[in-house]
Amino acid sequence: MNPEILSRLQFAFTASFHFIYPPISMGLGLLMVVMGIQYLRTKDPIWRQASFFWVKIYGLVFALGIATGIVQEFEFGMNWATYSRFVGNIFGSLLAAEGIFAFFLEGGFLGLLLFGGNRLGPRMWLLATFMVVFGAHFSALWILMANSWMQTPQGYELATTQWGQLAYMTSFAEVVFTPSFIPRLLHTWVASWMVGSSLVLSVTAYYLLKKRHIEFAKKNFSLALWFFAVLAILQLFVFGAQMAISVTNNQQPKLAAMEGVWESQSCAPMYLVGWVNEAEQTTTGLSIPCLLSILSYQNPQATVTGLNAFPQDTWAPVNAVFQVYHLMIDLGFLFPLIGVVGLFFWWRKRRIFEMRWLLWVFVLSIVMTELATLAGWWTAEIGRQPWIVWELLHTVDAVSPTLTTNQVLSSLIMFGILYAILFALFLFLLDHKIKEGPDPVDGIPDPAPLPDTFREIFRQPRASASGEVE
Amino acid sequence: MMSLNTIWFILFIVIITGYLILDGFDMGVGILHMFAAKDDRERRLNLNSIGPIWDGNEVWLVLGGGALFAAFPIVYASLFSGFYPAMVLVLLVLILRPVAIEFRSKQESARWRKLWDVVFFLTSLLLALLLGVALGNIISGVPLDEQGHINISSILTLLHPFALLMGLTTIAMVTMHGALYLVMKTEGEMQARVHGLVPKLMAAFAVTAVITAILMFVNGYQPTAVYQQIWPLIFPLAAAVCFGLIWLFLQRGHEFKAFVASSGMIACLMLSVAVGMFPNLLISTINESYNLTITNSASQPNTLTVMLIIALIGMPFVLLYTAGVYYIFRGKVQLDADSY
Numbered sequence: 084m085n086p087e088i089l090s091r092l093q094f095a096f097t098a099s100f101h102f103i104y105p106p107i108s109m110g111l112g113l114l115m116v117v118m119g120i121q122y123l124r125t126k127d128p129i130w131r132q133a134s135f136f137w138v139k140i141y142g143l144v145f146a147l148g149i150a151t152g153i154v155q156e157f158e159f160g161m162n163w164a165t166y167s168r169f170v171g172n173i174f175g176s177l178l179a180a181e182g183i184f185a186f187f188l189e190g191g192f193l194g195l196l197l198f199g200g201n202r203l204g205p206r207m208w209l210l211a212t213f214m215v216v217f218g219a220h221f222s223a224l225w226i227l228m229a230n231s232w233m234q235t236p237q238g239y240e241l242a243t244t245q246w247g248q249l250a251y252m253t254s255f256a257e258v259v260f261t262p263s264f265i266p267r268l269l270h271t272w273v274a275s276w277m278v279g280s281s282l283v284l285s286v287t288a289y290y291l292l293k294k295r296h297i298e299f300a301k302k303n304f305s306l307a308l309w310f311f312a313v314l315a316i317l318q319l320f321v322f323g324a325q326m327a328i329s330v331t332n333n334q335q336p337k338l339a340a341m342e343g344v345w346e347s348q349s350c351a352p353m354y355l356v357g358w359v360n361e362a363e364q365t366t367t368g369l370s371i372p373c374l375l376s377i378l379s380y381q382n383p384q385a386t387v388t389g390l391n392a393f394p395q396d397t398w399a400p401v402n403a404v405f406q407v408y409h410l411m412i413d414l415g416f417l418f419p420l421i422g423v424v425g426l427f428f429w430w431r432k433r434r435i436f437e438m439r440w441l442l443w444v445f446v447l448s449i450v451m452t453e454l455a456t457l458a459g460w461w462t463a464e465i466g467r468q469p470w471i472v473w474e475l476l477h478t479v480d481a482v483s484p485t486l487t488t489n490q491v492l493s494s495l496i497m498f499g500i501l502y503a504i505l506f507a508l509f510l511f512l513l514d515h516k517i518k519e520g521p522d523p524v525d526g527i528p529d530p531a532p533l534p535d536t537f538r539e540i541f542r543q544p545r546a547s548a549s550g551e552v553e
Numbered sequence: 554m555m556s557l558n559t560i561w562f563i564l565f566i567v568i569i570t571g572y573l574i575l576d577g578f579d580m581g582v583g584i585l586h587m588f589a590a591k592d593d594r595e596r597r598l599n600l601n602s603i604g605p606i607w608d609g610n611e612v613w614l615v616l617g618g619g620a621l622f623a624a625f626p627i628v629y630a631s632l633f634s635g636f637y638p639a640m641v642l643v644l645l646v647l648i649l650r651p652v653a654i655e656f657r658s659k660q661e662s663a664r665w666r667k668l669w670d671v672v673f674f675l676t677s678l679l680l681a682l683l684l685g686v687a688l689g690n691i692i693s694g695v696p697l698d699e700q701g702h703i704n705i706s707s708i709l710t711l712l713h714p715f716a717l718l719m720g721l722t723t724i725a726m727v728t729m730h731g732a733l734y735l736v737m738k739t740e741g742e743m744q745a746r747v748h749g750l751v752p753k754l755m756a757a758f759a760v761t762a763v764i765t766a767i768l769m770f771v772n773g774y775q776p777t778a779v780y781q782q783i784w785p786l787i788f789p790l791a792a793a794v795c796f797g798l799i800w801l802f803l804q805r806g807h808e809f810k811a812f813v814a815s816s817g818m819i820a821c822l823m824l825s826v827a828v829g830m831f832p833n834l835l836i837s838t839i840n841e842s843y844n845l846t847i848t849n850s851a852s853q854p855n856t857l858t859v860m861l862i863i864a865l866i867g868m869p870f871v872l873l874y875t876a877g878v879y880y881i882f883r884g885k886v887q888l889d890a891d892s893y
Contacts, residue, residue: 138891146655149608150648156618160633161640167633168701171626172856179619179860182612183867190612191874194605195881201889202881246627246701251853483634485702494641501645505652512659528890540881 086486087479090162093495095464097154099457100502104148106456109223109272110279111141112216114307119209121306128524129302134208135200136299136521137283140513142197145189145215147509151502162491165247166471166481173239173252174229181225188218201528204535220272227271231264233472234463235333241475250475266329267463270322274456277314277418281448283307286517288445291436296520301436304445308429311448312422319419323412324378330466331379334473336397337466339390340404342366342375351375351387355416356409359402364391366405399468407465411458414451421448557857558847561624562831564864568620570823572613573684574730574816579607581731583650583677584724586670589735589747596670597658600893602738602886607654609875611647623860627701627850628834635695635703636687639711643683650676658893678724685723689716692826693774694836697843701850715768722765725758726819733799733815737808738886751803759796762822775836776829785828792821 115137122130156178159167167175195203195211203211238257239250252258284307290300330338338344343359343366344351350373357368373383380387390398421444428435435441471478534540582603590599603610621629633640649672657669690711695703705711732754735747766789770777779785795818802811830836834850837843851857 135891142655143659146651149611150651153611153615153618153647154644156615156622157633157640157644160618160622160629161637162634164630164634167622167630168626171622171629172852175619175622175624175626175629175852176856176860176863179616179623180863180867182616182619183863183871186612186615187609187867187871187874190609191871191878193608194878198605198882198889198891200891245849252856252859255855255859483630483637484700485634485704486637490637490641494637497641497645501648505648508652508656512656515660 084488084492086162086488086491087482089488089491089495090482090486091478093491093498094155094158094162096495096502097151097158097498099460100506101148101151101155102457102460103453104144104151105219105223106275106278106453107144107282108141108148108219109216109275110277111137111144111282112212112219112279113276114279114283114310115141116209116213116216117306117310118303119205119212122205123209127302128527129299131205131530132299132521132524132527133303134212135527138197138200138212139516140282140286143509143512143516145193147505150505154498162483162486163471163481164483164485166476168246169249169476169481170233170472171249173232173250173258176252176255177225177229177232177258181222181229185218185222185225188221189215192218202533203540204533205530206535207533207537207540223271223275224268227268228259228261228264230463231261231267232258234267234467235261235263236472236475237261250472262333263329266322266325270318270326270459273314273318273322274452274459277311277318278449278452278456280307280311280314281445281452284311284445285447285449288442288448289517290520292439292442292446299521301433304436305429308422308425308435312419312426315415315418315422319415323415327378334466335388336390336393337399337404338379339388339393340399340401340466341408341462342387343401343405344375344387344389345391347386347389347392349376349384349386351379353378354405354409355413357405359405361401397469397474399466404462404466407458407461411455411462414455414458417451418455421445557854557861558851559832560861561620561851561857562827562834562847564861565617565620565624566823566827568613568617570820572610572617573727573823574819575610575613576607577681577727577819578731578734578812579603579610580677580681581727581729582735583673583731584681584728585731585735585747585750586677587674589732589750590743591746593663593666594888595743596666597888597892598739598743598886599735600654600657600673601888602735604654604886604893605882606878608651609878611651614647620860624852624857625834625845625847625850626852628845631697631701631703631835631845635697635705636690636711638708639683639687643680646676646680646683650680654893681724681727682720685720686711686716688723688826689713689719691830691835692719692769692776693772694838696839697835697837697845698839699843701843701845715765715772715774718761718765718768722758722761725754725761726822729754729758730812730815730819733803733808733812736803737812740885748803755796755800775833775841776826779829779831785825788821788825788828792818792825795821 115134118130118133118137121127122134192211192214196215199208199211238252238254240253242249242251283303287300287304287307290296291304342351342353343357345364345366352370352372353374354366354368354370357366357370359366375387376385377383379385390401425435425441425445428438428441467473469477469479471481582599586596586599590596653669653673653676657666657673693713693715696705697703729751732747732751736744736751739747795814798814799811799818802814832847833844834847835845
């Protein structure tokens with residue numbers, strides 16, 4: 084174990100743990116905005132009840148997201164000092180922009196979102212919700228832009244300085260719109276919305292199974308089911324497909340690793356499951372002929388370039404990339420199926436609400452979408468190896484030269500223990516909130532006396548209209 | 554015309570000062586959590602006094618990190634990797650503190666709440682200490698070599714007497730600042746109790762700050778060189794005036810003005826240090842020529858220009874949201890059904 088391997092492990096672990104939460108902040112947040120709009124349109128108290136319930140879960144998720152998010156910003160400098168010097172001009176700018184544009188939006192309005200129910204009228208509370216959710220999406224935009232630059236760098240020049248070779252920015256527009264940015268952004272946003280919808284599906288399916296909060300559960304489930312089904316189909320046929328084309332166009336060795344293609348071939352197959360033997364350079368498994376050529380080049384006869392066309396020292400760990408990619412893609416095939424079957428039985432006289440086995444599938448859907456989202460990230464990041472910045476800087480050369488094995492081993496153990504405790508507490512509190520369920524409709528404060536325009540907010544001597552509650 | 558590098562030095566100081574003022578009172582409230590608040594209701598009032606704003610306040614630190622990474626990447630890389638063990642501790646504290654705030658009131662059990670009360674207190678205390686120790690090391694200089702690497706054998710190297718004293722001063726400063734914030738946000742018995750603590754905290758801060766300043770000159774740390782001239786003295790003097798104003802306003806019952814004076818004092822102290830450091834960002838104890846300055850550690854003009862435009866677009870929005878949210882949650886803190 085050397086500092087480099089340990090730093091890789093630590094970054095992979097801390098970033099993966101962090102990445103459990105932001106997709107929920109975006110996806111559940113989007114549904115909360117829709118619920119807020121539904122309440123304003125229909126005045127149906129169930130939507131207000133829903134806002135009060137989901138905001139509690141949102142607060143919990145958001146706190147974990149904040150707590151684990153700052154770690155990455157520090158780790159670039161702590162563990163990857165050479166990388167930080169190399170990309171500071173470019174990558175640093177995008178991180179700083181994320182801070183000033185997105186984090187302040189989230190951080191500023193989070194208090195109004197979490198505590199707005201008792202203090203703001205429905206319209207102003209919805210505005211606060213929208214601002215936080217918009218901030219979460221905006222934050223993802225900057226960080227994905229930064230990641231896309233690492234995958235498909237452009238708009239830079241290399242300069243030799245007293246600190247070694249550094250990348251200088253030549254065009255901000257080119258740095259912003261690298262070739263993989265837009266496909267990656269849309270693919271990740273849609274994945275996050277699916278995670279958010281599946282959380283709502285999972286919780287409400289559980290209520291339906293336990294025969295609790297039936298009216299609440301049916302309304303929320305139906306809304307989330309539509310979102311989930313439509314997004315799952317779009318993800319498979321449009322956004323996921325576009326991402327695959329982006330990898331084909333920009334990172335051919337990564338594509339070859341994802342499907343375990345060793346020799347260049349036309350009519351390349353796509354595997355459903357398989358195993359890559361890296362020693363013998365073979366890939367075996369269940370495959371669909373020509374599908375990879377069709378997906379990558381929209382032409383069954385197109386040639387997919389194999390790994391052997393590239394020097395061996397530029398290959399990613401092939402089997403690892405293959406496996407995480409197929410975990411994602413198999414789940415990605417499954418989601419539209421679940422969504423369409425769900426919609427079918429919803430449409431057939433709402434029979435889905437009585438179908439226990441199908442409801443159990445939806446209870447599990449949050450685990451599946453989270454896993455698919457993580458697997459997608461692992462594909463992108465492990466597939467980029469051995470590069471930290473594609474074809475510019477090796478990960479092995481990017482590590483901080485001053486680190487010792489003991490330092491990184493201690494911090495890795497600390498993060499391991501800390502995150503295990505945090506995750507256990509998170510699940511405990513989440514379970515508690517879910518079992519507690521939504522407050523009864525008549526227990527929710529009447530919105531009428533609450534300030535619901537900017538003028539009312541700034542005229543009131545004090546925004547809180549309610550008394551002290553123990 | 555001021556150079557881009559100088560502008561970014563100033564902007565960086567402004568961001569860090571903003572962080573110290575805003576998260577400073579959060580830390581103070583956390584440190585006072587175990588002393589100023591006696592029962593569960595008071596602890597909740599204490600927590601909710603910063604409830605809607607602590608997250609926005611912490612963003613200033615995130616922005617500071619981002620600004621350093623973008624504008625002075627060499628400093629960012631050297632500092633964060635060189636201070637690795639200290640940074641791990643900072644992260645531990647930064648992870649646990651928001652979790653304590655968020656988790657504390659989520660269960661009725663007295664033991665659960667007690668546990669997170671202690672975590673909130675300890676993380677706030679430790680964060681103030683670590684920030685002070687870091688600042689102490691930045692003033693005293695670090696073993697920075699020609700390649701910009703900081704080679705420290707163990708974390709104990711960072712814990713020399715001056716740095717520790719700086720840590721204590723920071724603890725005293727944010728606790729005083731937090732107490733003034735609480736005087737503004739609470740009423741009745743709790744307010745009286747916090748009010749009674751203020752003179753002691755002010756005295757503790759004055760004593761530690763004066764000893765720190767004396768030690769700084771006795772040791773002849775590089776930032777003190779600039780005080781051979783007269784004009785930079787205006788910053789520490791202004792800090793002393795603000796300190797006096799805190800007392801004056803408090804005597805006359807102007808709670809808000811006292812808090813503003815305390816914020817002004819923190820800003821003047823940061824400026825006093827910044828003026829001494831300029832144009833250095835990291836001082837080498839090995840050789841003065843290895844210092845990382847605003848010139849040799851900065852990004853290219855292209856990046857600095859783009860970043861300046863981004864800052865000019867973003868900052869008005871940041872100030873607008875911050876002012877709006879503080880305005881909406883102004884006045885004495887109250888507990889609602891959805892409070893922490």
